[in-house]
Amino acid sequence: MTAPLQDSDGPDDAIGGPKQVTVIGAGIAGLVTAYELERLGHHVQIIEGSDDIGGRIHTHRFSGAGGPGPFAEMGAMRIPAGHRLTMHYIAELGLQNQVREFRTLFSDDAAYLPSSAGYLRVREAHDTLVDEFATGLPSAHYRQDTLLFGAWLDASIRAIAPRQFYDGLHNDIGVELLNLVDDIDLTPYRCGTARNRIDLHALFADHPRVRASCPPRLERFLDDVLDETSSSIVRLKDGMDELPRRLASRIRGKISLGQEVTGIDVHDDTVTLTVRQGLRTVTRTCDYVVCTIPFTVLRTLRLTGFDQDKLDIVHETKYWPATKIAFHCREPFWEKDGISGGASFTGGHVRQTYYPPAEGDPALGAVLLASYTIGPDAEALARMDEAERDALVAKELSVMHPELRRPGMVLAVAGRDWGARRWSRGAATVRWGQEAALREAERRECARPQKGLFFAGEHCSSKPAWIEGAIESAIDAAHEIEWYEPRASRVFAASRLSRSDRSA
Ligand SMILES: Cc1cc2nc3c(=O)[nH]c(=O)nc-3n(C[C@H](O)[C@H](O)[C@H](O)COP(=O)(O)OP(=O)(O)OC[C@H]3O[C@@H](n4cnc5c(N)ncnc54)[C@H](O)[C@@H]3O)c2cc1C
Structure with missing residues (x-):
């Protein structure tokens, strides 16, 4: 399991001596990579194409940057409390006093949801939801609580999944799942002020068999349903952009804005970046590079020295807007x-x-x-x-x-x-529909380095579409660079070894 790295005592402590690392992208993955590499004693600089840091963590302040007025989270807005890496950095960066409860979908009994009878308050929706849910079932001989479970699960999926995706998932709440739930006493799981809802989190947590009986497509989507409707999600009181800003303030290396990478050439011992800076285009030869830009953007760049499998994953990874x-x-x-x-x-x-x-x-x-x-x-x-x-x-x-x-x-x-934004061309990688083994194979391929070029970003993680995933991938990339031996030193070591072999 990925864990934040240990502090080094300084540059001399870095394995094989300090390395010079260029990080592309000042989103959370790029910033965490830089922060962790510096802690290990390496030298880092970050180049960012847009004119701000944070990437897909973006807090819009209606009265302008730093203004006192209200703000809107246009990117990430909440953190499930179980996302331990994200919570680790919040604590490490002194942001714990900013952590507040994030109130989510249906958490307020007075909030609304649509039905065939028009908008209903959450507190009074149960009868209509149950009727609508039962109408679609081949047999309605279930206990009322079972129907209530099915109706709220269905309502949660409908609220979270895009319309086209919902249709398939709706049909997945089938007979097998309802039969299992019908054998469980749901009284302890009734919740809400009128106790006319079912606490799906507690039910799934207490009855793993119920979850295991879900058809694969539904089972894979459940994490998101449970994360997004959980009562243990948090936010940052002064805005989510506090997280990248605090991180940036702790990084010693230079963070250059307005530097758009337009080409990456991988050579045996170096990586050359072509960078547009306003009207000028320059090339930079780097020892090590960590690329955190989304593959939707990367696939539009001129890329050479990549192997074919890597190019395939760069071009084929699916993002949703x-x-x-x-x-x-x-x-x-x-x-x-x-x-x-x-x-x-x-x-x-x-x-x-x-x-x-x-x-x-x-x-x-x-x-x-x-x-x-x-x-x-x-x-x-x-x-x-x-x-x-x-x-x-x-x-x-x-x-x-x-x-x-x-x-x-x-x-x-x-x-x-986010689908049209030049620096992301999508909101996040989505691997909902995939088997666990395929998801992991795709993740590994996304993260697989090309000689001195390493990869991080939510798309390289086991938690895509979350800050947690971006951080996980950043820590992994920092680990890999720390242990990476460039080809030149491998050849040197091998030749030394063969000489001593000969003399022995
Ligand atoms: C609408 C929305 C809602 C979300 N909600 C949540 C949530 O509630 N909770 C949660 O945990 N996560 C949420 N996420 C996901 C989370 O925001 C992302 O997983 C995470 O921020 C991605 O970080 P990253 O560093 O991998 O990528 P990014 O943040 O995209 O960073 C990549 C950086 O690279 C830069 N870049 C791009 N192209 C170039 C180039 N050619 N040259 C130089 N630099 C370049 C970009 O400008 C950017 O700064 C949400 C995302 C979106 C879009």
């Missing part, structure tokens, strides 16, 4: 509607709507994360121009929240389409 649209509102109107936080499942084009806590000066307003979409749902929004997309989201959402139609309620809109 994601879109987030945030409204800066005059006031947190949802509080008057009884919603104190968490998220609604809005459906339609909007999909998920989050109510971040309004913790700052009330005069500065509050932020509503109006829409969060992934996969084909994000593609549908991305096909529209920005004004059309924002208007559609406002229109659909105002059916649930008519307060949005009040003049002056929406002060500003911020949107980010």
Whole structure:
């Protein structure tokens, strides 16, 4: 299991002496790689194409960088408390006092979800959800609690999976799973203020057999359902970008912004980077390079010296897009509607709507994360121009929240389409549909170095699409570089060995 590295006593402590390492990308993977390599005594510099650090951890501040107003998390927004590497760095960087509960989908009984009868409050949705769920079953001779389990599992999947993916998963909540659950007393798992929901986390944790009986496709998706609806998820009070910023402040090596890598040539003992700096293009010859840029971007670069298998994985790794649209509102109107936080499942084009806590000066307003979409749902929004997309989201959402139609309620809109963004061309690698063995084979191939060129980033990890995965891959890459012996010294060692062999 990946573990943060031990501190070295200084450069002389680095195995084989200090190495000069160039890291491409100042997202969390690049920053952790640099931080860990420096702790081991190596010399690091980071080159970043965009004009900011953090990559897919991006906090949009409506009053401008460093301003006191409300902010929206346009990238990563929550950390499952079980993500121990991420929590380790939060503690190490002195951010523990910023950790707050993250309230997620359906955590507030007053939040909404759609049904054939229109929007329902979570607290009153059970009867309708059960009726709708039971209608689709070949036999409805299940106990009421079993149907309640099926209905909430189905509702959670519907809220988290993109529409096209949901259809398959919905059919996976089948007879075998329900028969098993029917034999379990679900009374201890009833939850919610009206005790009309089933605590899926506790149920799956206590009954591994239930989880094992899920069809493979559903089983593989369950981690995400459980992570995203867990009650033990956290956030950083002053914004998730505190994590990359604190890390960057602890790195001694230079972090250069606005340096776009446009070509990578791998040679036996060096790696040459072609880098665009404004109007100039320069080449840099490096001893070691760690590439953390997403493969969606990497595959557009000029690459030489890569083996064919590596090129194949760079070109074939699948990414999903994601879109987030945030409204800066005059006031947190949802509080008057009884919603104190968490998220609604809005459906339609909007999909998920989050109510971040309004913790700052009330005069500065509050932020509503109006829409969060992934996969084909994000593609549908991305096909529209920005004004059309924002208007559609406002229109659909105002059916649930008519307060949005009040003049002056929406002060500003911020949107980010990660599929179109030049520096990511996608939100994250998705390996939901794959068998565990195939997932691991793909991960290994993504991470496999090419001579002095190493790879890190969420796509190289066992937890893709999470900060945790990016950190895991960064620690692995730092380990690999620490132990890597360049070809020249291998040849030198081999020739020494053969000479001593001869003289013996
Ligand atoms: C919408 C969204 C929501 C998410 N929600 C969560 C969440 O709630 N919790 C969670 O844990 N994770 C979440 N994630 C995932 C998490 O943000 C990522 O897994 C993680 O930030 C990826 O880090 P990385 O360093 O691998 O990649 P990146 O952050 O993408 O870093 C790569 C860096 O390389 C730079 N770069 C790209 N091309 C070049 C080039 N040619 N030259 C030089 N530099 C270049 C980029 O600008 C970037 O800074 C979310 C992601 C998205 C998009």
